[in-house]
Every structure is written in structure tokens, then in C-alpha cells.
Amino acid sequence: MRFNLGAALLLLGASLTTAQTVNDDPLDILALLQEQVKEKLEEDALEVRGLGGCTLANVAIRRDWDHLTKAQRRNYISAVKCLWELPSVDPTFSAAQNHFDDFVAVHMNQTNFIHGTANFLMWHRYLIWLWEQKLRNQCGYTGYLPYWNWFKYQDNLNLSPLFDGSDTSLGGDGHFFAHNGSVVGAGRIWLPSGAGGGCVKSGPFVNKTINIGPQQPAMQGYLPVYNNVKTLNPRCQRRDLTMAASTSTFTAANLLNLTIGPASQSIGHFQDEFQGPYGTLRLHGAGHYAMGGDGSDVFTSLNDPAFYQHHAMVDRMYWIWQVLHPSEANKVNGTITFRNNPPSRNGTIEDFLDVGKLGPAIKIKDVLSTMGGPLCYIYL
Ligand SMILES: *[C@@H]1O[C@H](CO)[C@@H](O)[C@H](O)[C@H]1NC(C)=O
Ligand SMILES: *[C@@H]1O[C@H](CO)[C@@H](O)[C@H](O)[C@H]1NC(C)=O
Ligand SMILES: *[C@@H]1O[C@H](CO)[C@@H](O)[C@H](O)[C@H]1NC(C)=O
Ligand SMILES: *[C@@H]1O[C@H](CO)[C@@H](O)[C@H](O)[C@H]1NC(C)=O
Ligand SMILES: *[C@@H]1O[C@H](CO)[C@@H](O)[C@H](O)[C@H]1NC(C)=O
Ligand SMILES: *[C@@H]1O[C@H](CO)[C@@H](O)[C@H](O)[C@H]1NC(C)=O
Ligand SMILES: [Cu+2]
Numbered sequence: 001m002r003f004n005l006g007a008a009l010l011l012l013g014a015s016l017t018t019a020q021t022v023n024d025d026p027l028d029i030l031a032l033l034q035e036q037v038k039e040k041l042e043e044d045a046l047e048v049r050g051l052g053g054c055t056l057a058n059v060a061i062r063r064d065w066d067h068l069t070k071a072q073r074r075n076y077i078s079a080v081k082c083l084w085e086l087p088s089v090d091p092t093f094s095a096a097q098n099h100f101d102d103f104v105a106v107h108m109n110q111t112n113f114i115h116g117t118a119n120f121l122m123w124h125r126y127l128i129w130l131w132e133q134k135l136r137n138q139c140g141y142t143g144y145l146p147y148w149n150w151f152k153y154q155d156n157l158n159l160s161p162l163f164d165g166s167d168t169s170l171g172g173d174g175h176f177f178a179h180n181g182s183v184v185g186a187g188r189i190w191l192p193s194g195a196g197g198g199c200v201k202s203g204p205f206v207n208k209t210i211n212i213g214p215q216q217p218a219m220q221g222y223l224p225v226y227n228n229v230k231t232l233n234p235r236c237q238r239r240d241l242t243m244a245a246s247t248s249t250f251t252a253a254n255l256l257n258l259t260i261g262p263a264s265q266s267i268g269h270f271q272d273e274f275q276g277p278y279g280t281l282r283l284h285g286a287g288h289y290a291m292g293g294d295g296s297d298v299f300t301s302l303n304d305p306a307f308y309q310h311h312a313m314v315d316r317m318y319w320i321w322q323v324l325h326p327s328e329a330n331k332v333n334g335t336i337t338f339r340n341n342p343p344s345r346n347g348t349i350e351d352f353l354d355v356g357k358l359g360p361a362i363k364i365k366d367v368l369s370t371m372g373g374p375l376c377y378i379y380l
Contacts, residue, residue, distance in 0.1 A: 024252040026151040033259055034380070037323045041378065054376035062316070062379045065146040065162045065309055072143050073161075073168040077204045080305055082139035084208060090357040093229040097211045103131060104212045104302040105229045106356040111299045111338075113354075118334035118347025121271060121318045122364045123355075128311050129367075129375060130359045144377060147312035150287060151255070154246035157290060162309060163241060170306045171203030174239040174293055179221035182242065182296055184289050188279040191244045191289055197221070199236035205305060209234050213300030219292050237303055240292030249286035258283065259321055268333035270321055274314070278339070284314055316379040319370055330368045 041056060065073070086099035093105035107114070107127065114123040128145060135141035153160035158173060165172020177197030181190055197219060200206060211234050214224050219240055225233045257263040263273035276282035281289070287310040289296050295304035302308075322329035330349065337344040349365040366373035 026250060026252040026255045027149075029252055029255055029259075030149075030151055033320055033324070037320050040323050054371045056378075058376070059371060060144045060377040062144045062312060062377055063146055064149045064380075066149065066152065066160070068143065068146055070168045073146075075141055076135070076143060076146065077168070077170070079135040079139035079141035081204070081208070083134065086138065093212075093356075095212045095228075095230055095232045097209075097232070097234075099134070101211050102356075102358060103127070104210070104300050106358050107302050108212060108215060108299045109229055109356070110354065113336060113338070115298065116275060116334070116339040117336055118332040119336070119351060119353060119364055120275065120334075121315070122332070122367050123353050124311050125315050125318065125370075125375075126353045126362065126367050127355060127358070128308050128315060129377075130355060131308055133359075145312050146309060147316055147379065148287070148306060148309035150246065150250045150283070150290075150310075150313055154250045154290075155243060157241040157243065157246065162306060165202035167204055169203050170304075170309070171200040171205050171237070171239065173201060173241045174198040175201050177221070177238070177240070179219060179240075181220060182218040182240075182245075182289055182292060183220060184218050184245075184285060184296075185276065185281050186279045189281050191218075191242055194240045194242045194244075194292060196238075197240040197293060198238055200239050205237065208237065210237050210294065210303040211235075213303060214294060214297045215299035216297055217294065218289055218296035222293065237305075238293030239295065239304065242290050242292045245281070245286045245289035245292075249281055249283060254283055258317060259324065264321060264325060265328075266333065267328050267331045270318075270325075270328075271333065274317070283317070287313065312379075319379055322368075330365070332364060 083100040084098050088096040088098055088102050090096065090102060093102065096102050096105045114120060132145040148162050157163045162170055163172055174196030175198035176195060179193055179197050181192045183190055211232055212229065213233065214222060216224055222238065225231055258270060258273055263269045274282060275284050288301050291304050291306055295301045295307060332347050332349055334347055335344040336347050349363065349368065351364050352361040353364060354361050367375055369375065370377050
């Protein structure tokens with residue numbers, strides 16, 4: 001089975017149905033894609049050398065959370081806790097009480113200009129890289145940003161080392177909170193409730209306070225507060241691990257479509273399919289809605305610390321796609337407003353990625369390669 005699928009994958013652009021009939025375990029497919037990417041990177045080793053001398057010999061490697069040792073997970077967790085202790089760097093966002101909140105605030109303020117836009121993938125790539133750098137440079141983290149492999153444990157996220165509620169997870173499910181599921185996909189899709197919805201019950205962040213939002217949570221019964229980065233709303237972080245989101249969407253068909261199927265043919269198709277055509281649920285959204293609670297809020301999902309592992313996986317998919325589709329890898333597609341509403345100009349690779357006071361505004365073209373410009377990392 002693996003052999004046949006491997007052959008199918010070699011024919012990049014092979015029809016989706018051909019590949020699908022060979023094997024429908026998305027974890028196997030992902031492993032084969034990763035293998036292909038590794039081979040390509042080795043073949044292209046000379047060309048991928050970045051400005052800063054980034055090579056396959058010195059590149060940082062971002063790993064699956066599950067593959068970190070417990071000591072490495074504790075190191076990551078204590079660094080995240082450290083961000084909560086650092087002061088906010090931007091008084092404009094007066095609701096931000098600490099540096100953890102600064103990330104939430106910057107994202108909230110930019111939401112309509114970084115989703116459904118030309119810069120979606122690059123803006124989030126840059127933001128999570130800055131997060132990784134802060135953890136390393138200011139909070140004693142010695143590893144690199146771990147990602148959440150969506151395709152594992154999707155039937156029961158409670159068993160996942162990321163969400164099992166242990167002291168080496170990013171917290172478990174929320175306390176039970178009676179609610180009527182979540183409404184997603186522009187109001188067209190209803191996801192039934194999980195077993196949580198209230199404050200996260202266990203794990204290292206139980207007593208941490210979040211301060212900003214919610215602004216537009218998908219979870220019903222979780223009422224938004226005023227949409228303003230100046231509105232202080234101290235509270236616990238909420239979660240509702242929602243398997244209806246993960247199992248419906250983290251499928252072989254969606255993975256194949258994005259990486260080698262019809263949706264992989266251009267950056268436009270890729271990013272639009274990734275975020276979901278209007279009224280649909282696709283991989284990017286499914287991670288958010290599988291977290292539920294605060295993680296389900298397009299404006300303030302960064303209140304769930306697992307946001308960064310979710311977006312590392314988004315970035316990993318983008319990276320896999322870029323390596324496999326070099327002729328499209330350096331392009332952007334789309335405008336500078338959310339689904340072009342209100343209508344705006346087309347984005348370009350010369351556009352700046354504005355992250356407020358979290359870091360310098362740099363150009364899209366500087367983050368198109370994870371081994372060029374300031375970036376130097378790959379995924380394993
Ligand atoms: C739950 O929400 C869905 C979607 O908004 C709605 O169709 C349904 O009637 C609601 N059910 C209850 C019991 O309120
Ligand atoms: C949360 O705070 C309570 C009360 O101070 C304490 O008993 C508990 O151990 C704390 N939990 C964590 C995970 O820090
Ligand atoms: C695959 O992606 C294409 C292009 O974005 C889209 O039209 C099609 O509906 C997708 N197929 C599936 C099975 O989701
Ligand atoms: C974006 O991609 C779509 C196809 O997905 C294409 O029709 C459109 O012309 C592209 N726009 C730009 C600005 O490249
Ligand atoms: C954006 O690009 C599309 C596709 O190339 C083009 O049709 C459209 O005119 C462009 N929009 C603007 C405002 O330049
Ligand atoms: C908030 O976003 C707007 C629009 O992108 C931007 O002009 C402004 O500088 C941002 N505010 C801060 C404090 O970053
Ligand atoms: Cu976002």
C-alpha cells in the first residue's frame with residue numbers, strides 16, 4: 001500500500017482519486033509527503049541556502065509536540081508562562097496586561113487584514129516565528145516551535161499529549177458548560193458540543209488569566225464583549241475539544257487535495273482551499289473549532305496557547321506545499337482585506353507584514369522561504 005501511494009505521490013498533480021484509492025490514512029500520506037520534501041530539500045541543498053547562511057546542516061527543526069521529551073515540553077511550557085510575567089510593550093492596547101496578551105491584541109487589531117487576504121500564510125508564519133524567538137531569547141526556551149499533528153488523535157483529542165490535561169500538555173478540556181455547539185462556515189455549519197466549553201480543567205495554565213476578547217467566538221453561549229483592544233475582560237481560558245470538527249475535516253481527501261491535488265495547483269487555490277471556500281469548513285478552521293472556546297474566535301484565538309501549535313501545523317502544510325510546488329512558492333494571491341471586503345487592491349510580495357510592536361515590519365518576500373531572509377527552520 002505504501003509503495004503504491006509513494007508512486008502516486010511521485011506523480012505530483014496526479015489525480016486526487018487515484019491517490020485516494022491507494023490508501024486513506026492521512027498519517028501515512030503525510031509521512032510520505034514529508035519524505036518527498038526531505039528528498040527535494042537535499043537535491044536543492046545549494047539553492048536553498050539563505051541570506052544568513054542557513055543550510056540543512058544548521059537549520060532549526062520544528063517537531064511534533066508528541067515527539068518532544070517531557071523535559072522539552074516542560075521547558076516550552078515554562079517559557080510560555082514567562083511571557084505572562086513580562087510587561088506589555090504597547091500601551092495603545094490598554095487591555096493587554098502582559099506580553100502574552102500583546103500577541104492576542106496585535107492579532108485582534110489586524111484580523112480583517114490577515115485572513116482571507118494575500119498575506120494570510122506569511123503573516124501568521126512571521127507571527128509564530130516571533131513567538132518562538134521571544135520564548136527562546138527572553139524566556140529560556142532552548143528548542144524550536146513544536147506543532148500539533150492534526151491527523152493523530154483526531155478521534156479523541158483528550159488522549160493527545162498536547163491536550164491530555166497533564167502537566168506536560170497545554171491543558172485539557174474545559175469543565176462542562178451546557179451550550180448548543182458551535183456555528184461556523186459563515187453560519188452554514190453547525191458543530192455539536194463536545195464535553196467541555198468552560199474553563200480548562202487541568203494542565204499547566206489552569207490558573208492563568210486571559211484579558212482580551214472574546215470578540216467573535218464560534219461557540220454558542222460564549223458571549224462576545226466589546227470588540228476593542230482597550231476592553232479589559234479578565235477570565236479563565238475556555239475550551240471545548242470538538243471531535244466533530246477534527247474528524248470531519250482532518251481527512252485524507254483534504255490533505256491530498258491541498259498538497260498534490262487540484263487545490264495545490266496555485267497559491268490562490270491552495271490558500272483558499274486551506275481556509276475554506278465561503279460557507280465551508282477546511283483544515284485551518286478545523287483546528288480552531290476542534291479547540292473550541294477561546295480558540296474558536298477568529299479575532300482572539302491566541303488566548304488558547306495551543307494556537308501556536310495549530311498555526312505551526314498550518315505553516316508546516318504551507319512549507320510542504322512550497323517545497324513541492326517551487327514555481328508557485330514565491331507568489332501571493334488575493335487582496336489586502338478579508339475576502340476582499342471592503343474591496344481593496346491586490347497584495348504583493350513587497351507588502352509589509354505589520355505586527356505592531358512585536359517586531360519590525362518586514363516584507364512578505366522576506367518570509368516566503370523558511371531558509372532565506374531572517375528565517376532558518378524546517379519541519380520534521
Ligand atoms: C442549535 O443551534 C442550531 C444552529 O444555530 C439551531 O439550528 C438549533 O435549532 C439549535 N438548537 C437548539 C436546541 O437551540
Ligand atoms: C491553581 O490554584 C489553586 C488555588 O491557589 C491551586 O490549589 C492549584 O494547585 C493551582 N493549579 C495549578 C495547575 O497551578
Ligand atoms: C479540492 O480543491 C478544489 C480546488 O480548490 C476544489 O474545487 C474541490 O472542491 C476540492 N475537492 C474536495 C474533495 O474538497
Ligand atoms: C488568484 O488566484 C485565482 C485562482 O485561484 C485567479 O483566478 C486570480 O486571477 C488570482 N489573482 C491574482 C491577483 O493573482
Ligand atoms: C487584481 O488581480 C486580478 C487578477 O490578476 C485582476 O483581474 C484585478 O484587476 C486586480 N485588481 C486590481 C485592483 O488591480
Ligand atoms: C491596528 O491596525 C491598524 C490597521 O492595520 C493599523 O493601522 C494600526 O497601526 C494598528 N494599531 C497598532 C497599535 O498596531
Ligand atoms: Cu489568525
